[in-house]
Amino acid sequence: MQFYLPIADMPVNIFLVLAMGVAVGFISGMFGIGGGFLMTPLLIFVGIPPAVAVASVASHIAASSFSGAISYWRKRALDMPLALTLLSAGIIGTASGVWLFTMLRSLDQLDLMIGLSYVTLLTIVGGMMINESVRAELRTRKGQPATLRRPGSHTWLHGLPFKMRFKRSKIYVSAIPVLAIGFIIGFIGAIMGIGGGFILVPMLIYFLRVPTATVIGTSMVLTLVTMASATVMHAVTNHLVDAVLALILMIGGVIGAQFGARTGQKMRGERLRLLLGLLVFSVGLRFAWQLVVQPDDLYSLRLVGAV
Template sequence: MQLYLPIADLPVNIFLILAMGMAVGFVSGMFGIGGGFLMTPLLIFIGITPAVAVASVTGHIAASSFSGALSHWRRRTVDPTLALVLLIGGTVGTFAGVWLFTLLRSYGQLDLTIAISYVVLLSGVGGAMFWESVGAILRARSGKPPTLRRPGAHNWVHGLPLKLRFKRSKIYLSVFPVVAIGVFIGFVGAILGIGGGFILVPLLIYVLRVPTATVIGTSMMLTLVTMTFAIVLHATTNHQVDAVLTLIMMVGGVIGAQFGVRAGQRMPGEQLRLLLGLLILAVGIRFAVELTIRPDELFTVRALEPGS
């Protein structure tokens, strides 16, 4: 069944988009992270332009994060102070990301920038997660205890000035690294159409030493707000948000997430991290292959934007 997407300006199979949304929702529910890092590449691979894919997926991520963030807020697993400081940086990063998105699109360099960014980011994160999870599995099989970081252990980040007490997380930390992480997550999310949870969660746990109990909820709250800002800015500035596409992805994502949560609860943490690392690494390699393949058409004709 073909459906015409008005903003993407091409017909797509509605069942294919629905199936993709269900698959990404399954992954999101299984691993507890946003699926933007997977959905955006999938849309690009089926012919949707990167600009429309990135802008439309931000709406899908915001909607998917709403119920999770609300649930964590009710269970008091969100650190309001930490979330607020992260949002200050996230808002700045989102505005900067949308500005650069618009600039690159006007110069015709957006597609290449998105592809290279995905190769570097996903290959790096996926490779690191794969290496760490394989080590954890080998240690477990040999009977060695896992190499956990000592609770309360500090690094150079904790020596920075202008500290603030985050009561819910029970940490005393400088606001500078927190704001910097927020800027980075907001910027990357606006440029690449990803929630950034698979980057934010490890940063909060391993760099800032935030307790795991408050990391997931705080991460989802940041994702919800930054992605809401991003979709509004993309819709008003670039006019690239395809509401029909976003709605289909949302329906599939909600259905798939229910099954993903159940599957994730039955697997050990090391195996989950290994599968996630392989999945992220595979998407990064797929983008790298796309960059090296000679295109069928060496030149494209594009209408100039008004005022160009």
């Protein structure tokens, strides 16, 4: 069934978009991530203008992370003060991201910027995940415990001033790395149309030593607020948020996420991380391929303004 999207200015097949929402929602529920890094490229692939895709996916991620955050809130697996501190910097990051997005679009380099950031981020994060989970797998083969105990030793990050105590996560760290992480996530989220959950979770674990019990719930609150505000900011500055597209994606996404979460709970943590790592890494390679291989058409059009 075709439906004409009012902002993307093109008809799409509702069931195709709904199916994409369900598929990405399944993966996001399984791994506890937003899934923006899969959804945005998929939308671009079916012909949605990249700028509309990035702006509309933001609200889709807001929906799926809100339903996730609610269930973590019920389980009390959520560190609200930590999330709010990350957020204060996250909002500034999002605003700067939306500003850079608008500027790059006028310079004809938005597609390149999106492509390059996907390649760098996804291959690095994916590679690290694969490496870490393969080592864990090998340790289990040798009969050692799969996960190493979190080292109690402090890194240089713990020597920084302005220390804050986050009770639920049982950590005592400087506000500087917390704010820096919040800013980075907000910034790349706005540019790439991703929530950044798959980067935020490792960052919180490795840099801030946030325990696994609270990390996903906390990351979801951050994703929720940055993506909801990115929606509003994209709507104000670029007028590119397609509410109809977003609604179809959301409905598919929240349904898929429920089934994904059930599948994910049946799998071992290391196996799950390896799968996610492979997925992230291959999406990164796909983008690298696109940048390196000669495109079918060297020319492309971009609307500057209607008269």
